[in-house]
Structure formats: structure tokens, C-alpha cells
Amino acid sequence: MELVYSHDQLLMVNHVRNLLESAYIKSELRNEFLGSGAGDLAPLDTWPELWVAFDDVEKAKAVISNMDNESAFVWHCKGCDEENPAAFDICWQCEKPKI
Numbered sequence: 001m002e003l004v005y006s007h008d009q010l011l012m013v014n015h016v017r018n019l020l021e022s023a024y025i026k027s028e029l030r031n032e033f034l035g036s037g038a039g040d041l042a043p044l045d046t047w048p049e050l051w052v053a054f055d056d057v058e059k060a061k062a063v064i065s066n067m068d069n070e071s072a073f074v075w076h077c078k079g080c081d082e083e084n085p086a087a088f089d090i091c092w093q094c095e096k097p098k099i
Contacts, residue, residue: 025060
């Protein structure tokens with residue numbers, strides 16, 4: 001596994017984790033509860049981290065680098081070719097599931 005994202009805010013790490021999940025990339029959250037150790041440990045060592053399998057590292061980095069570009073998180077329905085937001089699991093037009 002390889003570290004692909006770290007941030008001082010757990011909210012941001014969970015947001016990126018959700019983006020990775022929507023791209024079918026499994027991730028592992030580490031250091032989720034280590035923030036209370038700040039002071040005894042270096043601050044960067046206490047930040048929550050996302051780790052992915054080596055096979056998914058490049059794909060995960062691409063998703064993360066396009067994080068601010070909403071158009072990168074759309075999918076096209078195979079039934080009607082309609083564009084749908086990444087959060088939709090079913091096409092809004094024809095109601096076919098995202099595959």
C-alpha cells in the first residue's frame with residue numbers, strides 16, 4: 001500500500017476517500033485518532049492519511065489532482081448516454097444503474 005493523501009482535517013481526508021470510492025478505488029484510513037498525540041509527536045505524524053493498493057496509486061492520484069474539477073466526476077449512462085454526477089448511482093434520465 002502507498003500513501004496518496006494526508007491533511008490536518010479529517011473532514012478533508014474523508015471527502016477524498018469518498019471521491020476515491022466513487023471511482024471504485026478502495027482506500028485505507030490511517031491515523032484517524034492520532035490527533036490527540038499532537039505535542040508529543042510531530043504534527044505531520046498525527047495527520048489522518050489515505051493509503052491505497054499499489055495497483056490503484058496512479059488512478060487515485062489522478063482523482064485527487066482533479067478534485068476541484070467537478071467535470072472529472074461525471075459518468076455517462078450506457079443506456080442513454082446521459083451525463084450524470086458522480087454521486088448518482090442511477091441515471092436520472094432512464095434510471096439504469098451505473099455500471
